[in-house]
Amino acid sequence: GEPLLQVDDLHVEFRTGDGVAHVINGVSFDLRAGETLAVLGESGSGKSVTAQAVMGILDTPPGHVTRGAIRFHGEDMLRMSGTRRRQIRGKRIAMIFQDALSALNPVFTVGWQITETLRKREGMSKKDADERAVELMDLVRIPAARDRLKSFPHQFSGGMRQRVMIAMSLAERPEIIIADEPTTALDVTVQAQIMDLLGDLRRELGTALILITHDMGVVADVADRIAVMYAGRIVEHADVHSLYRNPAHPYTIGLLDSIPRLDDKGKRLRTIPGLPPNLTAIPSGCPFHPRCPFAQDICVTRVPPNMDLGGGRRSECHFADRIVTGELTRPDQED
Ligand code: SF4
Numbered sequence: 586g587e588p589l590l591q592v593d594d595l596h597v598e599f600r601t602g603d604g605v606a607h608v609i610n611g612v613s614f615d616l617r618a619g620e621t622l623a624v625l626g627e628s629g630s631g632k633s634v635t636a637q638a639v640m641g642i643l644d645t646p647p648g649h650v651t652r653g654a655i656r657f658h659g660e661d662m663l664r665m666s667g668t669r670r671r672q673i674r675g676k677r678i679a680m681i682f683q684d685a686l687s688a689l690n691p692v693f694t695v696g697w698q699i700t701e702t703l704r705k706r707e708g709m710s711k712k713d714a715d716e717r718a719v720e721l722m723d724l725v726r727i728p729a730a731r732d733r734l735k736s737f738p739h740q741f742s743g744g745m746r747q748r749v750m751i752a753m754s755l756a757e758r759p760e761i762i763i764a765d766e767p768t769t770a771l772d773v774t775v776q777a778q779i780m781d782l783l784g785d786l787r788r789e790l791g792t793a794l795i796l797i798t799h800d801m802g803v804v805a806d807v808a809d810r811i812a813v814m815y816a817g818r819i820v821e822h823a824d825v826h827s828l829y830r831n832p833a834h835p836y837t838i839g840l841l842d843s844i845p846r847l848d849d850k851g852k853r854l855r856t857i858p859g860l861p862p863n864l865t866a867i868p869s870g871c872p873f874h875p876r877c878p879f880a881q882d883i884c885v886t887r888v889p890p891n892m893d894l895g896g897g898r899r900s901e902c903h904f905a906d907r908i909v910t911g912e913l914t915r916p917d918q919e920d
């Protein structure tokens with residue numbers, strides 16, 4: 586069927602003291618009902634800004650969309666009325682943020698916060714709202730939900746607070762949830778529990794999920810597809826199995842090499858050398874060239890094409906077709 590969400594050639598700029606930062610430079614992807622897309626990249630790659638553009642929280646300067654479309658059920662949210670937009674954002678597309686503690690209000694009970702939108706936007710009575718809050722807390726596996734309705738955020742652990750945030754995002758039965766680094770602030774065991782929960786909810790409710798993360802280790806079991814971002818572009822886009830088995834972009838290879846693995850104990854992890862580019866002065870040619878072990882002269886002068894590798898796979902690298910087959914391997918491979 587028609588995608589739920591289509592982001593088409595999105596460009597976003599920020600005015601900074603150093604000039605215009607080109608934060609998103611032609612991002613396109615779509616999301617179908619019930620699907621999970623992971624958006625992966627280092628800090629500053631543009632993944633959070635992409636989510637903010639979808640949620641419409643860039644509307645005020647200094648950040649603004651300069652080109653592109655964001656279609657929800659075929660309708661461009663960038664060109665619809667404010668009233669229409671408010672019926673979609675927060676309700677049919679909900680967002681979960683990284684830091685549950687600062688997103689929750691310390692002076693209100695969690696039950697009150699979970700149902701705030703239901704009472705305000707749908708005029709639900711206090712009694713019905715409490716029942717719905719208990720349902721939602723059960724759904725996100727908060728134990729003894731009814732007893733905890735009147736608890737305050739500080740009485741919950743970090744993982745339980747993140748569950749409260751997820752319950753809030755589910756209150757109006759959204760079609761899409763955007764989760765921006767939902768587990769980054771949590772310890773590893775709790776991270777795994779929250780990722781399991783997101784996977785279960787997606788199976789139980791059929792909600793589509795955009796999962797934004799810098800951590801390639803957390804997405805493998807949850808995502809269907811992965812979009813890898815660098816310097817405000819999607820440099821590789823593939824189904825999760827193909828991407829892990831045969832990455833088609835040197836940046837993806839670098840990210841995979843930096844995941845700690847159980848069988849690697851004692852071995853030194855490889856990290857990607859250098860830093861993400863300054864977005865007010867993006868390198869010529871391929872923006873990854875200053876950090877890329879595969880780089881050749883052409884990479885400095887020519888922007889790589891968006892290469893179609895078949896099966897829904899794309900990569901923006903001059904040598905993607907030879908990297909994906911393994912014909913070209915990392916020149917600095919030591920072992
Ligand atoms: Fe590396 Fe060149 Fe490919 Fe860019 S185009 S990722 S610099 S090999």
Ligand code: MG
Pocket residue numbers: 628632633766
């Ligand atoms: Mg971010």
